[in-house]
Amino acid sequence: MTVPNKDYAVAMARYNLWQNESLMAAASGLDAAARQLDRGAFFGSIEKTFAHILWGDRIWLDRFAGTGAPTGGITQSAVMEQSWDAFCIARAAFDAQILAWAHGVDAAWFDADLSWYSGAVGREVTKPKQVLVLQLFNHQTHHRGQIHAMLTAAGARPGDTDIPFMPERFDALQMDTRMDIRAIFMGLAFALMWSSAFTSARMIVADAPPMTALALRFLVSGLIGVGIAYALGQTARLTRNQWRATILFGICQNALYLGFNFVAMQWVEASLAAIVASTMPLVVALAGWLIFRERLPALGYAGLVAGMIGVGIIMGHRISDGVDLMGLGFLGIGVLALAFATLSVRGAMAGGNLLMVVGLQMLVGSALLSVAAISLESWDINWTPRLGWAFAYTTLVPGLLATWVWFKLVERIGAVRAAAFHFLNPFFGVVVASVLLGESLTLWDVAGVVIIAGGILAVQLARVQRAS
Numbered sequence: 124m125t126v127p128n129k130d131y132a133v134a135m136a137r138y139n140l141w142q143n144e145s146l147m148a149a150a151s152g153l154d155a156a157a158r159q160l161d162r163g164a165f166f167g168s169i170e171k172t173f174a175h176i177l178w179g180d181r182i183w184l185d186r187f188a189g190t191g192a193p194t195g196g197i198t199q200s201a202v203m204e205q206s207w208d209a210f211c212i213a214r215a216a217f218d219a220q221i222l223a224w225a226h227g228v229d230a231a232w233f234d235a236d237l238s239w240y241s242g243a244v245g246r247e248v249t250k251p252k253q254v255l256v257l258q259l260f261n262h263q264t265h266h267r268g269q270i271h272a273m274l275t276a277a278g279a280r281p282g283d284t285d286i287p288f289m290p291e292r293f294d295a296l297q298m299d300t301r302m303d304i305r306a307i308f309m310g311l312a313f314a315l316m317w318s319s320a321f322t323s324a325r326m327i328v329a330d331a332p333p334m335t336a337l338a339l340r341f342l343v344s345g346l347i348g349v350g351i352a353y354a355l356g357q358t359a360r361l362t363r364n365q366w367r368a369t370i371l372f373g374i375c376q377n378a379l380y381l382g383f384n385f386v387a388m389q390w391v392e393a394s395l396a397a398i399v400a401s402t403m404p405l406v407v408a409l410a411g412w413l414i415f416r417e418r419l420p421a422l423g424y425a426g427l428v429a430g431m432i433g434v435g436i437i438m439g440h441r442i443s444d445g446v447d448l449m450g451l452g453f454l455g456i457g458v459l460a461l462a463f464a465t466l467s468v469r470g471a472m473a474g475g476n477l478l479m480v481v482g483l484q485m486l487v488g489s490a491l492l493s494v495a496a497i498s499l500e501s502w503d504i505n506w507t508p509r510l511g512w513a514f515a516y517t518t519l520v521p522g523l524l525a526t527w528v529w530f531k532l533v534e535r536i537g538a539v540r541a542a543a544f545h546f547l548n549p550f551f552g553v554v555v556a557s558v559l560l561g562e563s564l565t566l567w568d569v570a571g572v573v574i575i576a577g578g579i580l581a582v583q584l585a586r587v588q589r590a591s
Contacts, residue, residue, distance in 0.1 A: 127256040128233050132225040135260040140218040141289050142267055145282040147173075147211045149274050152365075155207065157277050164269045170210075171201035172273070176266045177214055180221065183259040186239050187252075188224050196242050278363050309532045310544035313525055318397055318551035320521035322559050324385055325393035326513035330505040333385035334496040340514065341377055341489035344522040348482025357479040369483045375464035377488020382495070383457035390450035392562050397552020398437060398572060399454040401579065404545050405430040406462040408582045414466070426581025433574030440567035481526055546580035 127135075150158055150169055161167040166175050178193050178200035185192040195202070203210055233256065238249040274281050283289075327336050349359075361369065380400075388396055409427055442448070504510075532544075549572045556562045 127253050127260075129225070129228060129230045132228065132233075132256055133222070136218075136222040136225040138286060138289060139260065139263055140215075140222060142263075142284065143214055143218055145284075146267060146270050146274065147214060149279040149281040150270075151207070151211070152279055153274075153277055158207065160277075162273045162276060164273060166201040166266075166269075169270055169273050169277070170203050170207065172266050172270050173210065173214070174203040175201045176263055177210075177217060179262050179266075180217060180259065183255065183262075184217075184221060184224060186237065186255070187259075188228075190220065190224075280365075306532060309528055311547070313528045313532060314544045314547035315551050315555075316521050316525035316528070318401075318548050319555045320517055320525075321384070321388070321393040321397040321400070321552055322555045323513040323517040323521070325388045325396075325556070325560060326509055327517065328385055328388050330507055330510040331514075332496060332500040332503060333389060334382060334492050335500050335502070335504075336514065337381060337385045338489045338492035338496050340518045340522065341485040341492065343518050345482045345485030345489055347523060348478055348485060348526075350482075352479035352482055355478065357477075359479055359483065361480065361483075365480055369480050370487055371464050373484040373487025374491060375460040377485060378491040378495075379460035380457040380464075381488070382492055383453040383460070387450040387453035387457075390447035391454065392556065393560060394553040394556040394562050394564065394568070395437075395441060395446065395451070396454055397556065398434075398549050398568075398575065399451075399458060401545070401548040401552060401575065402430060402434060403458050403461055403465075404579050404582060405575075406458055407465050410462060410466055420585045422581050423585030426578040426585060428578070429581065430575050430578030433571045433576075433578060436567055436574065437571035440565065440571070477530055478527075485522070546576045549576050549579075 150173070153169075158169045159171075160169075162169070164172055166172045178195075181191070181193045184190045193200075205213065233253050235252055236249050237252050237255055238247060240246070241248045271281050271284065327333075384396055384400065405427060408423065412424075412427070438451075441451070553562075553564060553568065553572055557564055
């Protein structure tokens with residue numbers, strides 16, 4: 124018997140990591156009662172079946188590499204003794220441990236036998252290691268199939284399970300999961316496109332009513348996004364949680380966050396809007412700590428403190444120089460709205476059809492902004508070439524291309540690592556505004572931006588550390 128071998132173990136460890144990530148994301152979109160409901164599976168519920176799989180993985184990896192066996196036997200294996208969020212972190216960490224073992228094990232190890240005492244049969248058993256490695260991964264697949272069926276019955280939509288469709292970031296995953304050159308360029312491109320949107324928005328609101336322009340932008344972007352999604356075979360048949368995320372993000376991100384930003388940029392500079400918007404990862408991390416008691420490594424807390432100091436430096440200087448307080452308040456409301464949506468729908472985006480979801484979110488935002496624009500604004504537009512170019516750029520580049528690049532980046536290196544590129548947003552935001560709009564920057568602004576960027580980077584690196 125030549126398979127399983129080392130290559131097989133590495134491939135299946137990658138597959139295991141992919142599938143667990145997909146199933147946990149789908150399960151996180153359900154409430155605790157739905158995950159704990161007895162659905163007639165061998166171990167009853169979704170959570171209990173997850174717990175048993177992790178128990179079995181720990182048993183076998185301890186026999187293979189002495190990593191430490193779990194307590195209790197099979198009857199206790201389905202007890203989840205921690206919160207769901209804590210379990211997901213533990214599951215992801217152990218998946219990384221399985222992958223590390225597969226990369227590190229010697230190829231000759233597979234050619235020997237293994238003896239162990241089996242509590243299930245009450246005696247010592249000796250089997251070829253190749254058979255036991257098969258058992259490790261086959262046991263995972265068997266019970267994950269049960270979880271997939273239960274999730275589907277509960278209305279969740281897990282992702283693909285076919286090995287040929289494993290995303291490239293898993294297929295090429297190495298033990299240290301370093302970002303490659305392509306991922307770095309994608310991250311830089313996304314950060315630059317996202318940050319440049321504030322400058323183009325400032326150009327738009329100089330010649331057109333802000334809510335009218337934004338409603339039209341989302342109408343065009345949304346229709347294009349939905350059309351591309353249909354061309355790619357995606358459908359608008361979303362799960363209940365996806366519809367909730369679509370509506371909530373359409374309201375909070377597109378209508379409130381960007382709506383308040385567009386209105387505010389009638390009175391405040393694009394560089395300030397970019398700086399305030401860039402603090403969103405800090406706001407989310409702070410709220411997660413204060414509200415959800417999510418613990419961060421010390422680096423994360425240091426990042427939060429640094430970020431708040433940087434914001435204080437810039438705001439103190441700008442307020443003393445007479446910044447429009449209403450515009451500044453609108454920027455703050457926008458960030459809080461986006462942070463609220465981000466915290467409210469964590470895990471609800473699982474189930475595929477991502478481009479369709481994004482397109483529908485834009486259409487939701489367009490509908491709400493249209494009502495506000497008709498009620499509050501007049502059709503007073505100064506038609507200029509700059510307005511046309513800025514509108515086209517904002518619609519197609521930050522609106523659609525940046526979204527596509529973001530999803531490809533997440534597919535390649537994962538959401539946590541991809542989010543680390545957010546620390547570049549305040550840098551790019553002020554640089555683009557300075558180059559294209561001639562906005563001046565003081566030493567206070569530069570110092571604040573550097574400190575905020577360092578805080579964002581520290582928080583995101585802490586998240587990478589926790590996830591790893």
